[in-house]
Amino acid sequence: GAVVxxxxxxxxxxxxxxxxxxxxxxDFQATxxxxxxxxxxxxxxxMATSNEGSKATYEQGxxxxxxxxxxxxxxxxxxxxxxxxxxxxxxxICSATIPGQGNEKLFFGSxxxxxxx
Amino acid sequence: AQSVAxxxxxxxxxxxxxxxxxxxxxxxxNPYLFWYVQYPNRGLQFLLKYITGDNLVKGSYGFEAEFNxxxxxxxxxxxxxxxxxxxxxFCAVSLDNTDKLIFGTGTRLQVFP
Numbered sequence: 174g175a176v177v178x179x180x181x182x183x184x185x186x187x188x189x190x191x192x193x194x195x196x197x198x199x200d201f202q203a204t205x206x207x208x209x210x211x212x213x214x215x216x217x218x219x220m221a222t223s224n225e226g227s228k229a230t231y232e233q234g235x236x237x238x239x240x241x242x243x244x245x246x247x248x249x250x251x252x253x254x255x256x257x258x259x260x261x262x263x264x265x266i267c268s269a270t271i272p273g274q275g276n277e278k279l280f281f282g283s284x285x286x287x288x289x290x
Numbered sequence: 291a292q293s294v295a296x297x298x299x300x301x302x303x304x305x306x307x308x309x310x311x312x313x314x315x316x317x318x319x320n321p322y323l324f325w326y327v328q329y330p331n332r333g334l335q336f337l338l339k340y341i342t343g344d345n346l347v348k349g350s351y352g353f354e355a356e357f358n359x360x361x362x363x364x365x366x367x368x369x370x371x372x373x374x375x376x377x378x379x380f381c382a383v384s385l386d387n388t389d390k391l392i393f394g395t396g397t398r399l400q401v402f403p
Contacts (some may be wrong), residue, residue, distance in 0.1 A: 266333065
């Protein structure tokens with residue numbers, strides 16, 4: 174089946190630094206990717222929709238200047254957490270969909286655990 | 291606004307017994323409903339979906355879910371639980387089969403031998 178690769182799987186950084194997380198669709202082209210944040214008590218929150226070649230669409234309450242999303246190619250979307258703070262520590266998950274095939278064809282990366290010291 | 295509620299943080303069941311993981315939803319139109327499963331250190335995997343038609347939907351690994359419009363519920367069920375079913379289960383809703391998904395808070399299923 175289709176594979177979405179997310180890298181890194183785990184990152185620790187100092188407060189104030191920026192961290193980039195990559196999401197790649199390995200065997201299909203994804204015009205749309207989604208970024209989620211998973212909180213410790215399990216809730217999975219949609220942060221933004223990443224569209225290839227255009228600006229990302231952010232959900233209400235998500236700071237677009239804080240969480241920079243770039244979808245420069247059909248197989249790669251990146252999420253950059255800028256000037257990270259301890260409250261940004263969380264589990265970030267991306268997903269990609271095969272165009273026109275519905276949400277059952279939504280494939281998820283294995284996630285990135287971000288810890289900000 | 292769309293929303294999904296999973297009232298149970300955790301469900302415990304003995305192997306071989308039936309299991310139910312609850313989900314209720316709130317949407318302004320006709321819902322598209324989904325169940326996903328997350329195994330440890332793995333990405334979410336699609337289990338099943340309801341779009342229209344038969345209220346009982348069958349999915350992967352022997353799971354099924356029943357759409358109940360009057361109760362706005364979409365509970366996940368399995369007649370006989372396996373230890374390997376232990377995982378985190380997410381209910382999700384969208385207004386379109388290709389629209390963004392809104393997830394519930396997840397329910398951890400623990401199946402004991």
